[in-house]
Amino acid sequence: MTMLPERPIGAKALGLVIDLDTCVGCQACATNCKEWNASGHSGPLPDIHPYSAGAEGTWFNRVHSYEAGEGAEGRTVHFPRSCLHCETPDCVTVCPTGASYKRAEDGIVLVNADACIGCGLCAWACPYGAREMDEVEGVMKKCTLCVDRIYNETIPEPQRQPACVLACPTKARHFGDLADPESNVSKLVAERGGQPLMPELGYNPVNRYLPPRQRPVQAEAYEDSPTPMDIKNPLLRWMDRVLTR
């Protein structure tokens, strides 16, 4: 079971496309993820000491902030990090019990919590740090791509999207089939040059990150002219007024 499945021809590769240009780092995706998944497929997601010092818990999505580049080119980029649902994930093949698996039909990587022994090897094998141990239940947990929302016929169709995508106030998160070149997410990736993370490690992640847009080149910085109020010397202030006319 932890062998990677033969993918049927035309199988979907569901995943997320995250726009690093518009993400404002508000943590809404992480919060809504926690809210939905605490009672979802892999729930509960425990919190330890939630109301005191040392509060920590299991989350599927963590939003970092980075500075990239120097000087005028430099910028702050908010960076949500979650499971990338890789095409060749080692977290699946290292699992000794078959609890960790990749679905043939849509490529979602899941953990069967009933078969997990909590050895933690899958988390060691994931270069992205996407898996977190539930230390209360002693089993590994991870992003399910909201498998219990996206196929859920009991909720209105527009809401059959991962909780993080629905929560994003700047529409920086997009969900879809990255195996279909005609899908909205594939078009976004093609248009904006969507990037994989750590491609050199060879896990072939499905999720893509859209790079921040190039900003228009700013004019050379210029020295502000002094206002009359800045000139303390009355003679100079008079001269400034005369010459400014």
Place this chain on the structure above:
Amino acid sequence: MNPAPSIVFFTTASGAGYGLLFWLGLLRPMGLLPQAPAFALVCLALALLLITAGLGSSLLHLGNPGRAWRALSQWRSSWLSREGVAAVLTYIPAVLFGLALLQGATGLATLTGLLAALGAVVTVWCTGMIYASLKPIVQWHHPLVAPGYLLLAAYTGMALLAAVSALGGVVGGPASFIITLGLAGAILKLFYWNTIDGLRPAATLESATSLGAIGKVRPLDPPNTEETWLMREMGFRVARKHAASLRRIALAVGFGVPIVLALLASQVGGGLALPALALAAIAALGGMLIERWLMFAEATHTAMLYYRGA
């Protein structure tokens, strides 16, 4: 990486147990060991005790030890599963070996002893490959890691065998084996430590965030204000100065002391041989505990790039 005591003890104790089982099964038919069944039975009991204690300790590492039997199912893809299968299968010839020794069935004892030796090699190789197959951890994804587990298991197993052999009055052969294997082990570790000091992480923060096109990337705000399981598990760091002195201690205690004691035992011999070789075995195992602790403490994981940038 976090050096969990249960795993440090497991790989050290089971490694030595499998090493002892290997040498017993291999060297006994070659006539290099005391031939009394009692000698082989003592060695076998010691080996199985260490192996079982180690495997038991490894279960303590699990979040759900009661489900450990499930780990025997995925041997086609998982080195951890293969290790479990090999460990369980090795018990079969090892127990038959003991029964054959008790019954005095020489032929069967030779055959089952050799099969147990083979099982020991396969099991320790699988243990090493669990670590060596993890690409995100450069210090483990290294060609010397799996051979190192084998060599150090053989070395500590030989140290135990020499101590028990001294009880039976055989000293010279096992002692010279300790010296050879100890020197080989020390050279391997020195070479390994030297190469991992120059290693770069398997990825960079630039490739991890895809932001390299803008320029150098620096962490600004972490995603969480408190520590998380991930940071404890992957982010364990030992200060460089402690790593350097711990390496020296591991070398001195784990290899230096046993080699000197083995030399002493083989050259002086007599009543000194038994205490010297017993002490050598204890020092070798103690040194291996430090070496195994360092193996984890010095290993770095690419997931920590997101938190620390390098």
